[in-house]
Amino acid sequence: MFAVESSNVEKIIREFTSIHGLPDIPVQWNWIPFSGHWGLSTSLFALAAADARARNEKKNIPDYAINLADQLAKYLGTPPGFEKVEAVKGYVNLYFSTVEYAQRVIDSVIGQKANFGRAARKQEQIMVEFSQPNTHKSFHVGHLRSAILGDTLSRILDFAGYDVIRANYPGDMGLHVIKWLWCYINFHANEKPDKDITQWMGAVYAEASQRLEQNPLLESEIRALYKRWDERDPELVKLWEETREWSLQGFYQIYEALDIHFDRYYFNSQMEIPGKEIVQDLINKKIAIDERPDGAVIVKIDEILGLTKEKFRVFVALRSDGTALYATEDLALARQKFLDYPDLKLSLYIVDVRQSLHFQQVFKTLEIAGYEWAKKCEHIPYELVNLPGNVVMASREGTVVLLEDLMREATQRAYEVVQQKNPDLSEEKKLATAKAVGIGAIKYPMQSRENAKIVTFDWETALDFNGQAAPYIQYAFVRAGSILRKAGGTFDQSVTPEYEMTSQEIELVDVLSRFPREVERAAAEYRTLQIANYAYDLARKFNDFYTQCPVLYVDEPVKNARLRLVMATRQTIANSLTLLGITAPEAM
RNA sequence: GCCCCUGUAGCUCAAUGGACAGAGCACCGGACUUCUAAUCCGAUGGUUGAGGGUUCGAGUCCCCCCAGGGGCGCCA
Incomplete structure (x- = not known):
């Protein structure tokens, strides 16, 4: 600036x-x-x-x-x-020169409004793949991190000037789905609940895992069913299509509630056949070794690259029985993205850190196979959301906090506070505020932390709306709006603050001026943390100003200058909250 | 055995290689007749896991340990 x-x-x-x-x-x-x-x-x-x-x-x-x-x-x-x-x-x-620059910063924000901080279009496409939920399983808090990081990062990249394509990649086929179908066919045929369907899907999956664990002999039934799927048994395909849709409808509702949207859905079931074709091609090119039927189809990457130290190890590209692995499908998916969008500058994968080696193997194998775009693929790893005691959330163990439960609790808690603070608001506004606060409180902790750090979920922290959290930032926005509303008018005229500005005012303007640079850095380093911290910092500086500097009860010319500062601050808080996908309510 | 990540205040986390390592939570003490107290002010709290090195300068980069977590041929 x-x-x-x-x-x-x-x-x-x-x-x-x-x-x-x-x-x-x-x-x-x-x-x-x-x-x-x-x-x-x-x-x-x-x-x-x-x-x-x-x-x-x-x-x-x-x-x-x-x-x-x-x-x-x-x-x-x-x-x-x-x-x-x-x-x-x-x-x-x-x-x-404080006065001159303060005026420039404030004018700039007010002039650009929602575009303050937005960079010029770069005419470059970036695909961000995120969320990848498994159908036929529950959607829990652990799944939230990829969804929120991917969404926030997409917003930031877009604001920084890139053309972002948001891709989802639901896991709609795989061992977990076969297990689910097996359990459904044998124990729940023709059932379908009319509510909480995602939760019920998850329960059936947990039951399947449990039954299989208790009786390992049933594994052969699973293999047989997988074979039927591979031969596209019409009856099984029909059941799969129907039940898959139940899961997807549940996911769409969750995304809607979280204000997360996608431009493009890829399904791993669509990648099975093209994936097998790529594997065959790898075999033909002598890159992959076909050890079937005694072994799988593998790529000895380290050996091909002549590495003496283990790095990429051995990549398993296809099961020994010829059925597709996630790996098989990821080969095809990577290619499909570049077939659909040949001009992609980058193809990002927001997937948890445990899959780092997997993606290194996939990308390196494609590179060896001669696909030039393979170098544009990049895995953005993030750590897991665990439960206290470092307990991993796992559907099959039942150690999960369901997203529906968290969202309900958080909005309920927020509603109680609104009810208490602001009983005169209309019911509609109370509900809207509760939703904004509840969802914001859920999103913020995942954005304000380094990707490489584990998030430990506990109810008390998740439902604590005080301190460094989204409601603090939203509250600053509300306070600013409240001052402007009481002042009335629009304050469109640029004014030179012809008075000794207080340190609170100067610091506030200083923070405002930094916003464009923060956006740039957040985009360059894929750091949502940058914006989350910035938004908090801005809200804190505004609260300092709020308590120290009267706005409505001072004389001109101070009043008008401060009103414009409040206006610019409110706008910048709004812009940073938009990047975080957090709604700024009018009242709280 | 090989690879990756983490280690900063009692707890959870910040800190483009730069000046005095900062916030929140918790705890203690204060502030609502004043633009919304979901707020603010004050107090307490540190050998940045240990040791070397590079550098004018290291929480940050390199090396070696220690501790915790994760990954490593047919799970996703």
């Missing part, structure tokens, strides 16, 4: 280094890290060290840097746009 000013100063710095015969090294800009100081900062240590090296002299670098900083600060004087330049401990701090 201050590119013109910083590059202007960079030019002066280059003059300075050239006059003194110092090395020409790139200038690194930071924010001045102390609260209440708004401006740009750079350190002279790197320059001092580089110069000492170039002259081959032993120097006390910190002293030299302090010296250089003093000289540079003097040389810079006060460049246009800044009101003060200071050398501090080897750093040079340039303080913005």
Whole structure:
């Protein structure tokens, strides 16, 4: 946002280094890290060290840097746009002309509204595959992380200028489905509940697992059923189609409730046959070794690459009985994406970390097979959502928290608070607020954490709406809206804040100005955390301002300037919440 | 055995290689006649798992340990 000013100063710095015969090294800009100081900062240590090296002299670098900083600060004087330049401990701090810049930032936000922070279109396509729920199983809190990370990342990438294609890849065929069908045929024929269907699907699957565990001899029945599927037995296919639809309808409802949408659905059942074709091709090309019927079809990747250390190991591409594995299907899926979207710049897979080796194998095998796009495939791993005591959520163990239960509890809890805080709201608004708060509270913890860190789910934390959580941010938005509503009017006229701004105001404007850069970084590093933390930071700065700076009860010109600051803040909170897929309610 | 991840305040987590390692929760003490107290203010809390190295500068990069978690031929 201050590119013109910083590059202007960079030019002066280059003059300075050239006059003194110092090395020409790139200038690194930071924010001045102390609260209440708004401006740009750079350190002279790197320059001092580089110069000492170039002259081959032993120097006390910190002293030299302090010296250089003093000289540079003097040389810079006060460049246009800044009101003060200071050398501090080897750093040079340039303080913005507060009034002028505050006006610029606020005007920029209010002028661009929902587009503040949005980058220009890059004309580049990125596919983000996420969620991959298994049909015929329950949808639990563990499945939520991929869905939320993928959705949020898609929103961020879109905002950062990419054309995002959101792909879902439900697991609608595989051993788990065969087990489910076996259990249904034998113990639940013709049943279908009229509500909580996803939950019921999950219960039947858990029952199937249990029965098989108790009597391992039944495995042969499963194999026989898989064979029937592979031969596309019409009766079985019909039952599969029907029951699969039950699961899918349940998923669509969940996505709707979470405000998560997809452009494209791929199903792994569609990838079985093309996957087998690719495997045959790998065999023909002597990349894969067909050990059937005694063994599977495998690719000895390390051997092909001539690696001495184990890295990609042995990739199993097809079962010994010729039925497809997930691996088989992933080969075809990767190709299908590029057949459908030949211009994809990147094909991202938001899948949990346990499958890292699997994806390395798939992508490397495709690369070996000569598919050039294989290098554009990238796995974005994330850690699991566990239960306290590091217990993994697993449908077959029954150690799960169902998503439906969590959403119901969270919205219920939120409703109780609204009821208590704001009894006069219409029932409709209370429900809408409860939903916004409940869903936001569920999403935020998954976004505000490093992907590589495990999320431990416990009810108490999940339903705690205080502190660093979505409701805090939503509340700041509500407070801002409330001030504007009471003030009335639109405040469209740009105003120069002709008064001594408080540190709370300056810090708030500072945070506002950082939003575009945060978006850029979040997109470049696939970090939803960046935006989640930013939104919280912004809300916190607004709350500081709110408690310290009266808006409606001050005289002009302060009032009008503050109203515009409130307006800009409300807009930026809204924009960051939109990126997080969290609804900003009007009242709470 | 090989590979990957994690280790920061009592707990959960932050911190583009940069200045004084910050938040929330919990605990203790305060603030509603004032723009919504789902808020705010204050206090307490640290050998960043250990040790080396690189660097002007390391929580961050490299090496080696320790601890925990995960992956490693027909599960997904």
